[in-house]
Amino acid sequence: MLPVVRAEDLPLINALSTPALHPDGSRVVVAATRPSFAADAYIGQLWLLRLDGGQPRRITRGFRDTSPAFSPDGRLLGFLRAGPAQSPQLAIVDADGGEPMIITDTKLGVREFLFSPDSTKVAFIASVPADGRYGTTQGVDSAHEDPRLISDLQYQLNGVGYLADQRPQVFVLDLPDPADEPPVVPIGRAAREDAQVALVPAARQLSNGNFEHSGLAWDGDSVITISSRHAERDRDLRADLFRFSASGGEPTQLTDSSNGLSALASPVVAGDQVFFVGIDLGGTGLDMAGVNAGVYMVPTAGGEVRVLTDPETVCIEGSLARDGDGVLAIDQVGGSGVPVRLDGTGEVQRWLLSGSVHGLAAASAARVVTLSTTTSPCELVELSSPLHLLTAFGAALAPEVIAASEQFATAPDGYPVHGWVVRPAGAGPHPVVLLIHGGPFAAYSAAFFDEAQVLAGAGYAVVMCNPRGSAGYGQAHGRVLKGAMGDLDAVDVLAFLDHCLAEVPGLDADRVGVMGGSYGGYLTAWLISHTDRFTAAIVERAYLDGRSMVGASDIGWYFPFEYQGELAQIDQRSPLYLVHQVNTPTLVIHSEWDLRCPLSIAQRYYAELKLRGVAAELLVFPGEGHELSRSGTPAHRLARFRHILQWWEKHL
Secondary structure (H helix, E strand, O other): OOOOOOHHHHHHOOEEOOOEEOOOOOEEEEEEEEEEOOOOEEEEEEEEEEOOOOOOEEOOOOOEEEEEEEOOOOOEEEEEEEOOOOOOEEEEEEOOOOOOEEOOOOOOOEEEEEEOOOOOEEEEEEEEEOOOOOOOOOOOOHHHOOOOOOOOOOOEEOOOEEOOOEEEEEEEEEOOOOOOOOOOOOOHHHOOOOOOOOOOOOOEEOOOOOOOEEEEEEEOOEEEEEEOOOOOHHHOOOOEEEEEEOOOOOOEEOOOHHHOEEEEEEEEEEOOEEEEEEEEOOOOOOOOOOOOOEEEEEEOOOOOOEEOOOOOOOOEEEEEEEEOOEEEEEEEEOOEEEEEEEEOOEEEEEOOOOOEEEEEEEEOOEEEEEEEOOOOOOEEEEOOOOOEEOOOOOOOOHHHOOOEEEEEEEOOOOOEEEEEEEOOOOOOOEEEEEEEOOOOOOOOOOOOOHHHHHHHHOOOEEEEEEOOOOOOOOHHHHHOOOOOOOOHHHHHHHHHHHHHHHHOOOEEEEEEEEEEEOHHHHHHHHHHOOOOOOOEEEEEOOOOOHHHHOOOOOOOOOHHHHHHOOHHHHHHOOHHHHHHHOOOOEEEEEEOOOOOOOHHHHHHHHHHHHHOOOOEEEEEEOOOOOOHHHHOOHHHHHHHHHHHHHHHHHHO
């Protein structure tokens, strides 16, 4: 039997959380979450593994338990628990086992949390709904709320919706003992109308106002977080580190982003320093096109910020994890996440793994990462010598996975183009699908990719590469598309395709389709407006017209200008304005709630194709946003795959 991963195998794909190491380094807990067709939702629990041996075992039985973390004293395990169609709340349980205790009841759910160094408190971030919004008034649904009067430029976010009436704020609560007797709600004769029984501990809100907050770090009895509080914050992307005293009061600003250096994510306190992921946005505070994020350090009292990574060569993604007097970080290299350790002097260690790292943790002498490999979506690996594979969550998929072969092509100007081919078994000739990633500052890797596996399992050879504009090949590589989308990126993907058609056996050059999402949808639409070489195309959640995005997209107020220039240049590089040159049969896929690339632009693109006699179809998903292909409901993800395979079967 030939190896094959089918769309119906989505429930076998486990996503693992950032691992949680016990402070003594003896054991690790991870959340394994997967799509469920039965629930039409993502379900999962926590798993425990001892590093000295043994098999992983499930230790919780919630509907969706995620984000595990041990308290610094090792006594408690915290995590987020969500029931069906419910917001996640913070739960704690004795680290040695027991029944979890829910300790928050936030209306919109807890986003993240962090135990205090002395393990007596926990800080968390939760969105606070405005009165009368999001079900805070009984009987008033979203269709009957008061109108919104908007005065901000940045007023919406894909996947979230309106921002001003649900700002994420910082809270602190004193930790209860999960061994205590639970509260009892009086009933019958004992019940009184004025009886007030607290089912969860009272939390103190440290932050207030029309500000966003993300990331948590404790320094003594203070909480450090990232926020934008400068007067011009509605016109740029800058953010700074702020310290909040757990006893209340106004925050203290620790960094100054007025020079363009902005805090991006993951503050971590080690000694008297705060490590964080930052990015240099230039004098405008908006120059983000192809810019590498790096690891920075500032004293916990504030002051001079130092960069610890080379912005020209190192591209930091994901979160930091404390490791003694330094941190672990992930450097994106050639499409893959590479773990590195840094201290106040810069990088001091790097681990080369076969696969791509997505999360990491350190405690005592142990270091553990989550790793996606060619045969598994995600596993736990201990960074020991030799490397120690701890789990086998992908075992059910591994025998069916088709290995990707690495390829190196050369563009006409001599520039190297790196990528992969996932080729079905058998002599062929196989029809070919050219995949183009989003971003554009993103990247493919050799690690497991459900999209490529499902296509290859259906008999298509999948060609995918990282053209100029992608991340992980140096900042110059990423910045080259600023003001030039559709130029060298188009040259590179076509050069890579031609290389694979000529050098990889069994590929049918007469049956080639092209597809991509977001920026990948842009480049797909751009290519079919400039060439008729493709048999068919799929344009998905696409960036199709920068002018139309201004005011409609959550990033429309800056992204088109930063990547394409002034409106005249934006119009010159608009696939929508070139739709009259398209002859290729095209399937347009979009989601109703996409606030990144709004549906109305895709509808116009589809209508223009139909009016010009092009064979076109429009597939619209209700209730989904821009991330449908990655985190949409399982039923919709399955339906999407089936429609894509039907389209390619019809045309290829």
